[in-house]
Amino acid sequence: MTEINTDQTFPAEPGAVPTAADAELIAAAVRAAGRGLLGRESVAEVVVLCAVAGEHLLVVGAPGTAKSEAVRRMAGQLGGRYFEYLLGRFTEPNELFGPVDLRGLREGRVEYETEGMLPEAEIAFLDEVFLGSTAVLNTLLGLLNERVFRRGRTVLASPLRICVGAANHLPQDPALAAFADRFLARVFVEPVADSRLEELLEAGRRPAVPAPRDGGPGLLAAVDRLAAAARACDLDEATPLVATALRRLRAAGVPISDRRAVRSQKLVAAAAVLDGRTVASARDLWVLPLVAPTADAQALARDVLADLVEKSANGSLVHAAEELSRSTAARAERLAHAGAALLAEHRDLPEGAGLTAAAGGRPAGDRRGLRPGCPARRAGRDTRRAGRGGLALVTPEQSSVPAPRTAPASPPPPAGPPGPSSRQAFALRWERREPPLPSVAVLALGAAVPGLALAARERIRAGARLAVLADDGPGLPAAERSLLVLGAEADLPWADGVRYLAQDEGLLTPTTARPAPAAALWRRALGAAEGQLCVLVPGRALIADPPVPLGSAEVLDPYTVSTGTGPDGGADGTP
Incomplete structure (x- = not known):
């Protein structure tokens, strides 16, 4: 067989000029692929990033974590010739690369029929990629690295834009290191967090998205134009930043x-053009953790590069940019897209309608006789109060997050509260936060209150500066007691059953979880005034005026008992 051109780049159509319109087309395809794909939006987005960069992607995660589904959906959006195969230890090379051409064999030539097989695919997905035999992996090595298929007398330039490999875990065999290194970008997939199981179950009841069919070019022309723009992208401004990183x-x-260092620039360039720019900048550095080879290394990379990626964001790949950079800019970009999607979804709502959580529980803002500072009213102790009505219980399930809308040209006349028909159910969700935020407070609820009070009392006696807020309203059941201790992370006490909290956009939330919609929206929905503390944890929300550090540890004594509600006495009559 005659050798053909082996140039692995795919030039754009003659006269075509890559524009931001191509990035918008791809962004729309990414959103369509990720719709209903809970927690796997980043996988779909990194598939596109690598396709534009001309690099391959490795997705690692336990079985049943929707790795394959995310790749199939994105491939279906992009179109083109798609090849998928599950490798095993006994997979024969002809299962991937095609059978021997029998007519040529009769004439003494060893050639292969590649039509419909991996060498002619434009997008490929190889599941359990490291289980292939030596013969399979050696042939794949050249195909992935050079985009050229060589076997026998067959030498074929492959149109492959991206190959996605999937595995349950990284290989331990050093002999596979060279093959694994051909996958520049790596995504590590974790099971959906327990806090989002309801969403997962609901998504699982929806009709399945059809698998991609081998058809027309789809959006590959746009991918090729963006890839050409990425190769011409100006990296002068970004190069010193990449080198520092x-x-x-x-x-x-x-x-x-x-x-990997050299090829990481291709990811930076691809991120820039997918954001509608031809000059790379600090905004595109969020891709760099992808080149770290293990999940632990990627977590370390996010920490080490935190200050370099604080301005990173991407208008097309909003979930991946936020997950890899943890930057406020990336989160703002995602929230803006989420708000636009909500507006589009609820465009038929009446003017002024909002989004609210499911009904039930006490009315928002219901105050339960709570006070700051845990002041005791016994003789010989500090009886000064920092102000009554401090820590107010509200129910997050009753709070509403207003949907963003365009303000009318003239203010509408005052109106009463909207009726039930003017609000749309919108659940408070909790997402896993990695890495955890630093602790600034610790919260005890119900039976955990006495343990935290004892621990906080000992920390104050040891010299720690702690501020305390407590729920000690008359008649409050012991199960609904609350004790909040604030201070420096090193000073905070430890006790069984407590929650450690972090600052998140003016809201105190668990260090390992974040609310969705955004914390800032929930703070406003809960009605916290300027300067007030606002706490949101699963099942409970608290509002209070900021306390001052306690001067005496003894004021915590009433909260160290296992029954009652505080120094005012409880529902069970305990003093």
Whole structure:
């Protein structure tokens, strides 16, 4: 067989000029692929990023975590010739690359029929990719690295834009290291968090999205135009920043080979053009953790590069940019897209309608006789109060998050509260936060209150400066007691059954979880005034005026008992 051109780039159509319109087309395809794909939006987005960069992607995660589904959906949106195969230890090369051409064999030539097989695919997905035999992996090595298929007398330039490999875990065999290194970007998938199981179950009841069919070019022309723009992208401004980032990663012990260092620039360039720009900048550095080879290394990379990626964001790949950078800019970008999607989804709501959580529980803002500072009213003790009505219980399930809308040209006349027909159910969700935020407070509820009070009392006696807020309203059941201790992370006490809280956009939330919609929206919905503390945890929300550090540990004594509600006495008559 005659060797053909092996140029692995795919030039754009003659006369075509890559524009932001292509990035918008791809962004729409990404949103369509991720719809209903709970927690896997980032996988679909990184598939597109790698396709534009001309690099391959490895997705690692336990079985049943929707790795394959995310890739199939994105491939279906992009179109083109798609090839998928599940590799095993006994997979024969002809199952991937095609059978021997029998007519040529009769004439003494060993050639292969590649039509419909991996060498002619434009998008490929290989599940359990590391289980392939040596013969399979050696042939794949050249195909992935050079985009050229060589076997026998067959030498074929492959139109492959991206190959996505999937595995349950990274290989331990050093012999597979060279093959694994061909996958520049890596995404590690975790099971959906327990707090989102209801959403997962609901999504699982929806009709399945059809698998991609081998058909027309779809959006591959737009991908090719963006890829051409990425190859011409101006990296002068970003190069010193990328070099600084790579030095930091190597100094922190993250193994970055020279090949991965050089090719990481392709991801930066692809991020820029997918954001509608032809000049890369600090906004595009969020892609760099993808080149770290393990999940632990990627977590370390996010920490080490935190200040470099604080301005990173991407208008097309909003979930991946936020997950990899943890930047406020990326989160704002995602929230803006989420708000636009909500407006589009609820465009038929009456003017002024909002989104609210499911009904039930006490009315929002119901105050339960709560006060700051835990002041005791016994002789010889500090009886000064920092102000009554401090820590107010509200029920997050009753709070509403207003839907963003365009303000009318003239203010509408005052109106009463909207009726039930003017509000749309919108559940408070909790998402896993990685890495955890630093603790600034610790919260005890119900039976955990006495333990935290004892621990806080000992910390104050040891010299820690702690401020305390307590719920000690008359008649409050012991199960509904609350004790909030604030201070420096090193000063906070430890006790069984407590929750450690962090600052998140003016809201105190668990260090390992974040609310959705955004914390800032929930703070406003809960009715916290300027300067007030606002706490939101699963099942409970608290509002209070800021306390001052306690001067005496003894004021915590009434809260160390296992029954009652505080120094005012409780529902069970305990003093």
